[in-house]
Amino acid sequence: KTIIFRLMDKEMYFAMRKDSQNLVVDRGIALHKMIRLVTAATAGDGYLNFMGNEFGHPEWIDFPREGNGWSFKYARRQWSLPDNPDLRYGGLEAFDAAMVRYFRSKRILSExxxxxxxxxxxxxxxxxxxxxxxxxxxxxxxxxxxxxxxxxxxxxxxxxxxxxxxxxxxxxxxxxxxxxxxxxxxxxxxxxxxxxxxxxxxxx
Missing domain, CATH: 2.60.40.1180 (Golgi alpha-mannosidase II)
Incomplete structure (x- = not known):
């Protein structure tokens, strides 16, 4: 599971709309940004983000294999999620972009x-x-x-x-x-x- 899925679990499937009020989702979104900031700000020489984690992708990646019946169901990233103005993924992506841009421009990791x-x-x-x-x-x-x-x-x-x-x-x-x-x-x-x-x- 991705870290945001561990924070929110099933709530991600029905409470990620901007007009939804859900304390579990509010908590997950707040902590997800804080975790990424403290991770990047205390890193050694770089910051590596798992694909899709920058906007809180709700699911794991599972490539076709014998154990899942050679299924392609989870062999994907839903890149359109942060582009949907009705969902909260865009805010997570915007934060990650602003954080990385600031760290790079100020060379934060150089000390x-x-x-x-x-x-x-x-x-x-x-x-x-x-x-x-x-x-x-x-x-x-x-x-x-x-x-x-x-x-x-x-x-x-x-x-x-x-x-x-x-x-x-x-x-x-x-x-x-x-x-x-x-x-x-x-x-x-x-x-x-x-x-x-x-x-x-x-x-x-």
Whole structure:
């Protein structure tokens, strides 16, 4: 099974329409983007994505063999899914494209990642790479206002967010938002539940 199918299981077959309200699908889509972001952002020298995973393909690949009666049923990828405006696959594909484009243009993988803070209780992970700050809140219900941590003084801008509406999110954190460091040198941010975003320090 693909990772998104493990997250959503049978719900993928009837609740992937944009007009559907399904907590399992909402959870799966949010975590799928977060998993891909943290995987790519902590990778060594590259990021390899299984074909179709960039938009959350709902099924596995199973080529004809004796064990499946030489069936071609699952020997396919449904490339049309993200092109259907009524379904939520397009948002997943748009996020993957934006993430890869940003990582490539800024050469994010050219420097190693460094942990800033790992909060086991609140399920929050903060780390930096190539002077960018990656903020991830895996908490299923807790959103944290004024979550503060140490970082170099300056102005930071959100340059990528899993919660963008264009990516199938809820728009709680969007690109372009800016945060000023506090007088004590810490940065205070809003961390919505099941959301991840990248902060980039702006030059004066």
């Amino acid at each position: 190693p990642p460094e942990i800033i803070y790992a909060d086991e209780e609140k399920k929050v992970l903060l780390f930096k790479r190539k002077s960018r700050i990656f903020a991830l809140n895996f908490n299923p219900t807790g959103s944290f206002v004024d979550y503060a941590f140490d970082c170099p003084r300056g102005t930071y801008e959100v340059v990528l967010s899993t919660d963008e509406r264009a990516f199938g999110g809820f728009g709680r954190v969007t690109r372009g938002e800016r945060h000023e460091s506090l007088a004590d040198g810490r940065l205070s941010i809003y961390l919505p539940s099941r959301t991840a975003f990248v902060l980039e320090k702006k030059r004066k």
